[in-house]
Amino acid sequence: MSAQSRSSRPLTIGIDVGGTSIRASVVDVDGQVLDSTQAPTPQSSRALENGIDRAVRELASRHDIAAVGLAVAGFINSDRTVVRFAPHLPWVNRPVAREMTERLGIPVILEHDANAAAWAEHRFGAAAGGGNVVMIAIGTGIGAALLIDGKLYRGSYGIAPELGHLQVVPDGRQCACGKRGCWERYCSGTALVDTAIELLAANPRGSTVLAREAFLDPGSLTGRRIANAAQDGDLVAIETMSEFARWLGIGLALVSDVYDPDRMVIAGGVATSSALFLDTAREHYAAQITGAGHRPLARIRGTQLGEAAGMIGAAELARVEVGAARA
Structure with missing residues (x-):
């Protein structure tokens, strides 16, 4: 391919900076992953940045890279240059985009991981x-993203939308955010375990x-184990999944009453078991939505890109950024 062709169809790298691993992929303009690498996530800021540097340089040694996008689970400022706080990463008020751009010599952008996956x-x-x-995005908790008229909505300060912390049960289960009764306390991998324990206590036989x-081992219960059971x-596992589906449908109806979307995508680790709950959740959603039976319903689908979505989205957003800068 000629230099002119490469410049008109640039390759970018998307990196999912997670609490346990750094996963990086080279992505083309069609969203196809061409090459990947992975390494454990270091625990200090300097080591983390060194790890990202190594991943980018490894992939750049095999491909002509125009930009890098970092998908981060945490609070990012409105111009996507600073990681304010990430609960599983060492960055606090760190100007990661500027520092990594200077270090790598190519543009680096930041994005919330759910936004990247949604994109x-x-x-x-x-x-x-x-x-x-x-x-x-349903995993340990709930991550969420919103596109309005095809554009990512981040709110005034880069925080929106924290849908997992909508209160659905006043004085309900305690949430790590400090509130009680948050949606993610009834509709997440963690919630599956809590619901199963409550049901077992009520009916141990x-x-x-x-x-x-x-x-034998209370810690052996996980969302995946419950889904497999x-x-x-x-029977208790089936009832647990039924409760999960009910709360998913209730929450989706609440979200639809606010945003009136035409598409809703269910992603995250729990989505791998969507055959156990998604149809039932759709039924609860259709019954709970305001004006049920008298308005169009959103199409509710499981993720199509799976765990690669965050990397693909971050890479594509980096490509958009480079294109805008060149225009």
């Missing part, structure tokens, strides 16, 4: 063709596998 699904995946899109495992026919 990827909008451009290349489950939300393609949507104008107003909500992404709900209603389950064979989960009850035995919880008795539900697939195997465990």
Whole structure:
């Protein structure tokens, strides 16, 4: 390929900077991952930046790279240059974009990981063709992203939308954010475990596998283990997934009453078990939404790009940034 062709179709790197690993991928203009590398996440700022540097230089040794996008689970300022706070990373009020741009010699942009994933699904995946899109990323908690008229909405200070901390149960379960009854306390991987424990306490003989495992090792219960038990026919696990689906539908109806989206995408680790809950959640959503039966419903879909969405979205946003700078 000629130099002119490469410059008109630049490759960019998207990096998912997670609490346990740094995952980096080279992505082309069609959202295709061409090359990848991965390493454990260091615990200090300097070591983390060194790790990102190594990942970029490794991939840049094999590809002509125009820019880098970093997808971070944390609070990022409105111009996407500073990581204000990230609960699982050492950065606090760190001008990461400027420092890494100077270090690497190519543009580096920051984005919230849920925003990056939503952008990827909008451009290349489950939300393609949507104008107003909500992404709900369900893992340990709930991450969320919002596109209005095809543009990411970040709020006045770069924080929006924290949908996982909408209060759905007054004086409900305690949340790590300091409030009680947040949506993610009833609709997340952590919530699955809490619900299963409550159901087992109320009916310890209603389950064979989960009850035995919880008795022998309470820490063995995880969202994935509960989903697997539900697939195997465990009654408490099935009821737990049913409660999860109900709360997902209730929350999606609440979100729809505020934003009236045409697409909603369910992503995150729990989404891998969507066959167990998504159809039931759609039913609860359709019944709970204001004006049920008299208004169009959003299309609710599972992620199409999976765990690569954050990297693909960060890379594409970096490409957009470079294109705007060149224009």
